[in-house]
Amino acid sequence: MKALAFASRNMKELLRDMISYIFCLGLPIVMLIVMTLINRSIPQMEGAPQVFNIEKLTPAIAIFAMTFLMLFVCIRVSSDRSSAFLTRLYASPMKSSDFIVGYIVPFAVTGVFQTVITYFCGEMIALIVNGESLPVGYMLLSIPLLIPSIVLFIGIGIIFGTFFNAKAAPGLCSAVITAVAILGGIWMDIDTMGDGWKTVCSCLPFYHSVQYARYAMVGNFDDMLTPLLICTAFAVVIFTVSVMAFSFKMKSDKK
Amino acid sequence: MKTAIKTVDLTKKFGDKTAVNHMNLEIYEGEIFGLLGVNGAGKTTTIRMLTGLSAVTDGDAYVFDLDIKKDLQKIKSLINVSTQETAVAENLTVKENLKFIADIYGISDEAAKTSMQNIISSLELGEVQNQKAKTLSGGWQRRLSIAMALITNPKIIFLDEPTLGLDVLARRELWKVVQSLKGKVTVILTTHYLEEVEALCDRIAVMTNGKIKALGTADELKKSVGKDSLEDAFVEIVEN
């Protein structure tokens, strides 16, 4: 009940801020459209990278959009932490688990919604531009599979928001957003980038997220399994760290 | 009289700095207790310790015989605090802010509704009840922040400089609200306005450098240093 009340407050704070719509919903849609247009304007050569094809682009952008959830949760946590409002909540009977659940739930719900919108938009583009549908069945099936990625990004956001102040935290998130863009294999095919590069990408969860989302989208569940498991493992670790970080900070704030 | 709060050598140190120094104090149930002192005397730190916002360095304190070091979770649902800084959720309306606090204290919908109506009318928040907190002026946010401490019907309420930034009328309204709590709720109030203390408080503690320098009713304090006004008495107590 306490966690739910806090979740509802965080949801309202998110929904009543215009910026959330622009970044969490507007940006993924715009990126889908722009990338499709770019893809169409460049001549298709044999062996050219396929990353801009709509069935590869849509899941990748869905993952990329989650970085904005990370940014928003991070801003929420860090600005709460610098406000007297959180002090008041610390004095209330809320436990640290209530705080964590209250921060995660609204952003996770937003993440699922964002994915649905992105996939819907991808399907529209596929129909209009290519005249053929994406595999809608697999697409719907893959949405719940993206939850580990959502948890992963929200967890990173909570960790940054917990340890850094409202000025530094968004900057760090931007660094992660850039890293995801470059190392996630969203805009380019990592396989063609050389071994060193690929190793770096494989050590981080982002590339795996994008990979498994792409496999899930086309129903290639055999190839999906490994990156999904890697990403889930990362998500579990990051989530655990975020819970510990917040509880630790809550105690150390009482100095 | 029953004891609401008892501190035993309660001490808070920040590094070398002792903010609260072996404080021994007993506050009775239903009384309005004033905590006076110059800036930095340790009033807020005392409140922070008693509300579980700041760890105790030494000594101990009991709230209704519950140990703040051991039974904090139980204590928390019995008390509420209006912090020195205004503390509201900006994007929630006045009503939503109040309901939210009621929810996290586990107040039933029924009880929350009644006490929301009472508070909205007593602090005259009616005309802004559906306005988002961030669109309110500083003084109105302050009123909301205090209302959020009252909504849970606490047995003990800590008001840290509640009237800071309130206009004369709002201050009078708040005085009325505080007076109506007398006998029912234990109120611990800090302020720099001495007329406020005289109007409201049953007993007053004067703090300097983390210690209680004097304790008693306003009249007792005045008599103890042979002054006619509380302000003169306060200055005398603090400077000597």
Ligand SMILES: Nc1ncnc2c1ncn2[C@@H]1O[C@H](COP(=O)(O)OP(=O)(O)OP(=O)(O)O)[C@@H](O)[C@H]1O
């Ligand atoms: N987090 C902190 N770290 C270090 N010192 C602190 C901290 N909080 C308070 N202090 C110090 O403790 C002392 C008491 O501060 P406190 O805020 O309790 O005073 P106060 O009586 O509430 O003053 P005011 O009337 O200005 O609100 C001050 O010297 C202050 O500098």
Ligand SMILES: [Mg+2]
């Ligand atoms: Mg203070």
